[in-house]
Amino acid sequence: MTEQASGRPFPSGDFSRFWRARAAAGLGTYVTLLALQTLVVLTLDGTAQDVGWLNSARWLPYLVLGLVVGALVDRCRRRPVMVATDLAQAALLAAIPAAWLLDVLTMPLLLVLVAAYGTASLVNGAAATSFVPRLVARDELQRAHARLDGADAVAQTAGPALGGLLVRWIGPPLAVLLDAVTHLYAALAVARLRTVEPVPAPDPDTAPDAARSVTREIREGVRWVYRTSGLAVLAGATHVWFAANAVVGAVLAPYALLTLGLDALQLALATALAGVGAVVGAVVTTAGGRRLGIGPAVITAHVVTTVGVAVMLLAGVGTTGWAATAVLGVGQAFYGFGIGFGNSHEESYRQALTPDAMQGRTITTMRSANRAVIVVVAPLGGLLADRAGDRFALGVAAAVFAVAVAVLAASPFRRTRTVEP
Numbered sequence: 001m002t003e004q005a006s007g008r009p010f011p012s013g014d015f016s017r018f019w020r021a022r023a024a025a026g027l028g029t030y031v032t033l034l035a036l037q038t039l040v041v042l043t044l045d046g047t048a049q050d051v052g053w054l055n056s057a058r059w060l061p062y063l064v065l066g067l068v069v070g071a072l073v074d075r076c077r078r079r080p081v082m083v084a085t086d087l088a089q090a091a092l093l094a095a096i097p098a099a100w101l102l103d104v105l106t107m108p109l110l111l112v113l114v115a116a117y118g119t120a121s122l123v124n125g126a127a128a129t130s131f132v133p134r135l136v137a138r139d140e141l142q143r144a145h146a147r148l149d150g151a152d153a154v155a156q157t158a159g160p161a162l163g164g165l166l167v168r169w170i171g172p173p174l175a176v177l178l179d180a181v182t183h184l185y186a187a188l189a190v191a192r193l194r195t196v197e198p199v200p201a202p203d204p205d206t207a208p209d210a211a212r213s214v215t216r217e218i219r220e221g222v223r224w225v226y227r228t229s230g231l232a233v234l235a236g237a238t239h240v241w242f243a244a245n246a247v248v249g250a251v252l253a254p255y256a257l258l259t260l261g262l263d264a265l266q267l268a269l270a271t272a273l274a275g276v277g278a279v280v281g282a283v284v285t286t287a288g289g290r291r292l293g294i295g296p297a298v299i300t301a302h303v304v305t306t307v308g309v310a311v312m313l314l315a316g317v318g319t320t321g322w323a324a325t326a327v328l329g330v331g332q333a334f335y336g337f338g339i340g341f342g343n344s345h346e347e348s349y350r351q352a353l354t355p356d357a358m359q360g361r362t363i364t365t366m367r368s369a370n371r372a373v374i375v376v377v378a379p380l381g382g383l384l385a386d387r388a389g390d391r392f393a394l395g396v397a398a399a400v401f402a403v404a405v406a407v408l409a410a411s412p413f414r415r416t417r418t419v420e421p
Contacts (some may be wrong), residue, residue, distance in 0.1 A: 014195045015135045015144065021189035022128065023151035025086065028182030030159025031166065031175060032093065034271060036114070037253040038264050039172035043100075044107055048390065052250035052382025057111040059371035059378075061119040066368025069123050071217035073360035077197040078127040078134070079190060085124035086187035092117040093180040100173035125367070130359035133351055134195060142348035143286060150282035153340045157275025164268020221361025229353055234298075234346065235366050237407040239373050241302065244400035246374040247381035247393055248309060248335075254382075255390035256328060260316045266325040273329035274336030277308075281340025293417035294345045299408045301342025306401040308334030313394050349416070 040046035040054055073081065095113055099105040136144045166175035226232045256267040281301070289297045312331030315324045354362045385393040408414060 014193050017189050017193055018128075018131070018135060019147055019151060021086075021186040022148055023155060024182040024189070025089075025179075025186040026152045026155035027159050027162075028179030030155050030275070031163035032179040034160045034163035034264075034268055035167055035172045035175035036096075036110075038167050038257075038267075040107070040110070041253055041257055042264070043172055044105075044110070046107065047382070048251055048254040048385040048393075049379060049382035050107060051253055052246075052379040053107075053111060054114060055246065055249050055378040056375045057115045058118040058121075059374040060115050061122045062364075062368045062371030063375045065119065066122060066364045066371065067218045067221065067361075068214060069126055070221055070361040070364025070368075071214045073123070073126045073130060073364070074217070074357060078131040078360075079193055079195070079197060081127040082124055082131070082190045083187045085120045085127070086183045086190065088120040089117055089124065090180040090183035090187070092120065093176050093183070096176045097173040105173065122364075122367075122371075126360050126364045129347070129363050133356060133359060134197060138352055141351050142289065142344055145344035145347040146282055146285050149285070149340055149344050150279065153275055153278030153282045153336065155275065157272050157279060160268040160271035160275065164265040164272075167264045167268070217361065221358065221365045224354070224358055225362055225365045229362070231350060231353065231362075231366075233408070233411045233413050234349070235369070237302075237404045237411075237413075238346070238366065239369050240400060240404040240407060241305075242370040242373045243377045244309075244397045244404070246377035247384070247397040247400070249374070250378045250382040251385045251390050251393045251397070252312075254385065255312075255394065256315075259390045260324045260328065261320070262325055262328075266322070270325050270329040270332055274332035274339075277333035277336030277338075278340030279336075281337040281342075282344070285341045285344050288341060289345050293415075294349050295408070295413045295416035297345045298342045299405060299414060301338040301345075302401065302405045302408065303338070304334055304341065305338030306398055306405060308332065308336075308338060309394055309398040309401060313391055313398070 036054060037051055040050050044050070046054075092113055096105070096110065099109060099113075132144055132148075133141065162178075163175055166178065224231075225235055252271075253267065256262045256270065257264070262270070285297070288300075292300060308331045310331070311334055312328055315328035315331065317327075319327055350362060350366070351359065381393055381397070384396065
């Protein structure tokens with residue numbers, strides 16, 4: 001907890017402005033996720049594996065640069081980093097419809113632009129998440145993350161629906177422009193924050209006239225997450241969860257558009273129900289965490305996510321059209337509820353255990369491993385779907401989600417109720 005955050009009413013004016021910036025950018029992101037997947041499948045005539053490559057390109061920067069970014073973010077003030085990277089994301093997103101209008105948009109070019117966008121998003125996310133403990137007191141971290149998750153859940157509801165309408169009206173490439181506008185707004189909102197950030201102090205264990213080794217800082221971050229912090233079991237289960245999520249991400253659009261025969265609007269509405277579930281999960285997460293405790297709340301969330309994928313498998317079994325859309329949507333609602341209910345507890349648990357000087361490295365160490373899993377598994381999940389069928393791939397995803405539940409349920413984490421100051 002920083003001196004700035006201590007004693008402030010919740011939410012502060014700066015947190016509210018920060019929240020609005022994240023909410024706007026999140027809305028645009030969910031529009032873009034649907035628009036890009038639809039663009040690959042319908043505009044560029046791609047396959048499930050191509051969607052997997054798209055997801056892989058988005059997260060590749062975490063694998064290549066994630067650990068370095070964490071060390072660098074911990075060395076600088078985080079607000080200017082957020083502003084610069086929001087502007088960069090806006091420019092890169094605007095390049096996609098520009099390339100399409102010039103008739104030069106191809107799958108390789110799209111992957112390059114998405115990878116560059118992912119790099120800016122990596123830096124922005126590390127700076128933004130590690131900025132939260134500077135805005136609120138430590139005992140308000142869970143509530144702060146619950147509010148951020150709630151905004152994200154609303155965006156997850158409205159974004160795909162809005163994206164589906166935009167895709168139908170103006171086409172997938174031009175729909176991406178909305179996300180560029182939201183990142184411009186986020187940059188302006190963050191630039192107006194009044195929170196004064198301390199200049200990161202040099203490490204007292206190093207010579208005063210020598211720059212700290214980035215390699216050493218990276219090692220410290222990795223050692224903290226997987227050895228000394230008590231986060232290792234949660235980190236491992238999260239990596240397994242992301243493997244399953246990567247398969248779902250690669251398979252969902254082809255499953256809906258090709259196997260179930262839905263159109264872009266039906267896919268958008270089904271996906272929007274994941275946002276509805278996430279909104280409900282985010283609304284009840286604080287009360288649920290108080291009743292269950294941190295560990296049981298996270299495990300419960302993962303169980304509900306697993307059930308959601310199982311329900312998605314039932315779409316198209318004796319149903320077609322809007323009936324299949326409804327079943328897929330119910331599965332998405334369960335899926336979203338699990339994410340909305342569990343995420344704030346994971347985030348606040350991690351941040352409460354982590355000193356401010358290690359926040360950036362802790363975030364990017366865990367996220368880099370999570371996204372590295374996506375980079376590897378997403379194309380394999382798409383290939384599995386192309387070879388064995390979408391339903392089989394979703395079944396594998398459900399089984400892997402169940403493994404994440406088992407890892408946490410078999411560990412001492414299941415007894416974690418609160419984080420002591």
